[in-house]
Amino acid sequence: MERGTLELENTGPFDLQSTVESGQSYLWWRVDGNDYQDETVYGGESWYLTTTREPEAPAVIRVRQHNGKLEWESTVDATPILKKRLRLTDDLDGIRAKTPTDPLIETAFEQYWGMRIVRDPTFPSLISFICSAQMHVTRIHEMQQALRETYGTPISFGDSTYYAYPTPAQLADATEPELRDLSLGYRAPYVKRTAEMVADGTSPETARDRSYEEARDYLTQFVGVGDKVADCVLLFALDFLEAVPLDTWIRKTIAEYYPGCDRGNYSETSAAIRDRLGPTFAGYTQTYLFHYLRHAGEEAPKGPIQSTK
DNA sequence: CCCCAGGCACCTC
DNA sequence: GAGGTGCATGGG
Structure with missing residues (x-):
C-alpha cells in the first residue's frame, strides 16, 4: 500500500x-x-x-x-x-479564455468551475460507451462493474479484492449469453465483436493519428459505435477536445438555445456547434453545458442564446 | 399497461 | 445518404 x-x-x-x-x-x-x-x-x-x-x-x-x-x-x-x-x-483558465462567451456558457462555467475532462483508457472507454446506448447512467455503471468483476484481473488492495477492467482478450473470450446475463441486452454482441476486433489487432488508439472527423469515421468501424459513441471516446479518452457528442440532451440543448446550429444531420450539426462553442475546445464547453443543464431543471434559461462576444 | 433511457445496426428507397 | 424499425432491460 x-x-x-x-x-x-x-x-x-x-x-x-x-x-x-x-x-x-x-x-x-x-x-x-x-x-x-x-x-x-x-x-x-x-x-x-x-x-x-x-x-x-x-x-x-x-x-x-x-x-x-x-x-x-x-x-x-x-x-x-x-x-x-x-x-x-490542462490550462483551464487558458481554455476558458479561448472559448466564445454567452450567458449560458458563463453560468455553466461558473457553476462547476474546476470540472475537467477525464482521460479514460481507450478500450474501457470504448466498451463503456457502447454499453451506454439507450441506457440509464446508473445502469451503465452497473454494467461496467459487472464486466470488471466477471472478466477482469483481480487485484488485492487493503482488505478487499478489486478487479481491473477486462482487457480486449479477456472480453473477447466472453460469450454472448454470458454478456446478456450481465444485463447488457442487445449490446452484448456489440461488446463481444468489438473486443474481438481490438484483440485481433484493430486499434482504436490509432485514431489519434487522424484529423478529428477522420478519427470519428475510423472509430465507427467498431460494432456498436456510431457518431455519438465515437465522439465520446474521442473526447474522453483520445484527447480530441473539439469533439461534441450529439446525444439526446445536447440535441435538445441545441434546439432550445442554439437553433441556428441544428442542421438536421449529425456531421453538419456537429460542425456548426463546434464552431459556436469554440472550435478547439468545444468538448470542454459541451461538458460544462451538459452537466449544468442536467442539474439546472427549472432554473435553466429559456430560448435562444445571443452571443456576447 | 405504457414510456423512456447520453443510439446503433439493418433494411429500404 | 436519408429515413424508418427493431432492439434488451429495468424503473417510473
Missing part, C-alpha cells in the same frame, strides 16, 4: 466530484456505494476508486479531494496516473 498527496496549488481550479460524476466516465465509482447521482451527498467529501492498467500492471487507486489537495492510497505511485487521468495539466 502506497499513500501520497497531490498538491493542486499549481494546477489551477479542480473539482474531483464534478469531474468524475458529470457523466463523462463510467469507470470511476464511489467507495461508500452511494448512488452515483445522489444529490444529498453532492459536494461531500466522498471517495472514489478506479483501477487502471497504466503504467503497467493493473492497479487500484482510492482518492479524495481534501484541503486543496488530492489524497490517495494505491497499489502503485498514483500521482502521475491521477495527473494524466484527470487532465491536471
Whole structure:
C-alpha cells in the first residue's frame, strides 16, 4: 500500500466530484456505494476508486479531494496516473479564455468551475460507451462493474479484492449469453465483436493519428459505435477536445438555445456547434453545458442564446 | 399497461 | 445518404 498527496496549488481550479460524476466516465465509482447521482451527498467529501492498467500492471487507486489537495492510497505511485487521468495539466483558465462567451456558457462555467475532462483508457472507454446506448447512467455503471468483476484481473488492495477492467482478450473470450446475463441486452454482441476486433489487432488508439472527423469515421468501424459513441471516446479518452457528442440532451440543448446550429444531420450539426462553442475546445464547453443543464431543471434559461462576444 | 433511457445496426428507397 | 424499425432491460 502506497499513500501520497497531490498538491493542486499549481494546477489551477479542480473539482474531483464534478469531474468524475458529470457523466463523462463510467469507470470511476464511489467507495461508500452511494448512488452515483445522489444529490444529498453532492459536494461531500466522498471517495472514489478506479483501477487502471497504466503504467503497467493493473492497479487500484482510492482518492479524495481534501484541503486543496488530492489524497490517495494505491497499489502503485498514483500521482502521475491521477495527473494524466484527470487532465491536471490542462490550462483551464487558458481554455476558458479561448472559448466564445454567452450567458449560458458563463453560468455553466461558473457553476462547476474546476470540472475537467477525464482521460479514460481507450478500450474501457470504448466498451463503456457502447454499453451506454439507450441506457440509464446508473445502469451503465452497473454494467461496467459487472464486466470488471466477471472478466477482469483481480487485484488485492487493503482488505478487499478489486478487479481491473477486462482487457480486449479477456472480453473477447466472453460469450454472448454470458454478456446478456450481465444485463447488457442487445449490446452484448456489440461488446463481444468489438473486443474481438481490438484483440485481433484493430486499434482504436490509432485514431489519434487522424484529423478529428477522420478519427470519428475510423472509430465507427467498431460494432456498436456510431457518431455519438465515437465522439465520446474521442473526447474522453483520445484527447480530441473539439469533439461534441450529439446525444439526446445536447440535441435538445441545441434546439432550445442554439437553433441556428441544428442542421438536421449529425456531421453538419456537429460542425456548426463546434464552431459556436469554440472550435478547439468545444468538448470542454459541451461538458460544462451538459452537466449544468442536467442539474439546472427549472432554473435553466429559456430560448435562444445571443452571443456576447 | 405504457414510456423512456447520453443510439446503433439493418433494411429500404 | 436519408429515413424508418427493431432492439434488451429495468424503473417510473
